[in-house]
Amino acid sequence: MKDFKVKKVEKSLEKELQHKIDYKTKPLGSLGKLEDIALQIGLIQETLSPKIKSPTVLVFAGDHGIANDGVSPYPQEVTYQMVMNFLNEGAGINVFARQNGLVVKVVDAGVNYDFGSLGKLLHYKVNKGTRSFLNNTAMERIELSECFIKGSAIVNDLFEKGCNCIAFGEMGIGNTSSAAMLMHYFTETDLHDCVGRGTGLDNKGLKKKIGVLEAAVEFHGELEDWEKIMMAFSGFEIAMMTGAMLQAAENKMVILLDGFIATTAYLAAYKLYPEIKNYVIACHLSDEKGHKLLLEYLGVSPLLSLGMRLGEGTGTAIAFPIVNASVNFLNEMASFESAGVSNKE
Known part of the structure; x- marks a missing residue:
């Protein structure tokens, strides 16, 4: 496995950054979460004047063998069809990213489809989908x-190429099942608390999904080794996101986290390198069951709670103006001294 150099954030500028935040023309702490984000990004970039450069949404796509075992109301073909929708700029993530100034790049991590040489697609296919983890490991160690x-x-x-802020999203029919299994094994949370409706299962469908995943737990038994858990249940898109997040942290980039699936990839990264938490901003609370418990386990507070559960990175694109506002107020808002405004002292 590739090793990463994920370091703790250097805090030598913390007092100066906090002073700069506190002495803007506002009551102390009155910008709330924006002040926390400004401090975090300033520490990540080791500067009193941080900047967001070339913000990019990476949408990782991959297929899951478990999708053929009745855990989703949608057929596996929807994965590649949605990839084409992303490339044609017709999906939710395209709309919100375009609105808020982010570039969308789509990664074929393991879609069960031959895309040929489509220019807009980032071709990093590992295989045409994982195996079903109902009666096998999803992937090999290699x-x-x-x-x-x-x-x-x-x-x-x-x-x-100059990017210092990456948002992570995904697409893959069946990937909420994969994420639920990873959450269950990595956090020891009861499986029923990890499993949600995914792409819209009714009560009967949800019961069947839980039954399939319970059978998978029985097949695999107790697992504690990180690699064995990932090999057993991860999707190619989730594993590739995990590696991408760790590289982003090594590069001291700002990491914007989407919903349940992306947070599970972050969970896997966190299990290897806990220092990654310094680089991550959780953008929203997904309505997918399990996400709230997962964020609580990770000690992360999301910026938004809008009842969304679309995936694709849509939560990151919606929250990005808040992240941008945090940097902008730090750089552009006058201080008491520069504005000639009397402080409370």
Whole structure:
């Protein structure tokens, strides 16, 4: 497995940054969460004047063998069809990213479809979908390693082109099942609390999904080793996101986290390198069951709670103006001294 150099954030500028935040023309602490984000990004970038450059949404797409075992009301073909929708700029993530000034790049991590040489698509396919984890491991160790290497390469390419802020989204029919299993094994949360309706299961469908995942737990038994858990249940898109997040942290980039699936990839990264938490901003609370408990486990407070559960990175794109506002007030808002305004003292 690829090693990463994820370091703790250097805090030598913390007092100066906090002073700069506190002495803007406003009551102390009155910008709430914006002040926390401004401090976090200033520390990540090790500057009193942080900037967001070339913000990019990476949408990782992959298929799951478990999708053929009745855990989703949608057929597996929807994954590649939605990838085409992303490339044609017709999906929710395209709308919100375009509105808020982010670039969307779509990664084929493991879609069960031959896209040929489509120019807009980032071709990093590991395989045409994972195996069903109902009666097998989802992937081989070499495939997991390949996900890390490719995720790292994608981020490094963006970094070298000037990007310092990456938002993570995904697409893959069946991936809420994969994420639920990873959450269950990594956090020891009761499986029923990890499993949600995904793409819109009714009560009967949800009961069947839980039954399938319970059978998978019985098949795999107790697992504690990180690699074995990922090999057993991860999707290619989730594993590649994990490697990409770790590379982004190594590069000291701002990481914007979407919903349940992306947070599960972050969970896997956190289990290896807890220091990654310094680089992550959780953008929203997904309505998918399990996400709230997962964020609480990770000690992360989301910026928004809008009842969304679309995935694709849509939560990051909706929250991005808030992140941008945090940097802008720090750089552009007058201080008491520069504005000639009397402070309370």
